[in-house]
Amino acid sequence: MIDTPVLDGVRVRLEPMTEDHLVALEGVAYDDRIWRYMIVWVKSRDDLRAWLESALREKTAGTSLPWVTVLKSGKRVIGSSRLFNLDLRHRTVELGHTWLAPQYHGAGLNAEAKLLQLRYAFDELGLNRVGLKTHHDNLQSQAAMRKIGAVEEGTLRNHLVMPDGSARHSVYFSIIREEWPWVRSLLEERVAQGSV
Structure with missing residues (x-):
């Protein structure tokens, strides 16, 4: 199992999630706009605790x-994110389960968090591919993925079932090792300018 490191940026710090973060997350997690396109909806303390415990079980599983x-x-x-489906043999991972409290949208903080996570994935873990995926109706997320230099790969139709029973088509993107220097430069420039 890899220990989740602290990733320290200019305006944000990514801290390894623990059970001790539950109270702080409660202060920002109960906005339906956060969960609208997620496959888990958090509406109560019990929902949030189950969501956090699931993340920590996956961490324990490596x-x-x-x-x-x-x-x-x-x-x-102000939010959360993770690298998941980590496969060190094939040197791949997915970046997702990402959310920020809505009052912090558009402030460039997500770009900075992505830079920290991608730098860790490519430069520290030596991975070859970071995948990203989103709900087919989440056009804002798709635009954000394109803006950071991710390449759209296609759509898995009827891929997941949403909490309300509707089908989610998942739009897949990726960044591969050969693209990382360009993506890193793009993100570093955006972070330096404080742009979205």
Whole structure:
């Protein structure tokens, strides 16, 4: 099992998720806009606890590295993200389960968090591929993935069942090792400018 490291940026810090973060996450997690396109909806403390415990079980299994996103000014927990489906043999991972409290959308913080996670995946873990996927109706997320340089690979139709029973088609993107230097430069420039 890989220990989830602290990833320290300019405006955000990604801290390894623990049960101790439950209270801080409660302060920002109960907005339906966060969960609309997720395959788990969090509406109560029990939902949030189950979501957190699931992330920690995957961490213990060695397939996930979950973080909470902390705004360094004020030291406030504002969201979460993780690397998951980690496969060291094939040197691949997915980046996702990402959310920020809506009041922090559009502030460039997600780009900075992605830079930290991608730098860790490619430069520290030596991975060859980082995949990303999103709900077919989540056009904002798809645009954000393109904006960071991810390449759209296609759509898995009727891939997942949403909590309301509807079918989710998952739109897949990836960044591969050969693209990483360009993506890193793009993200570093955006973080330096404080752009979305």
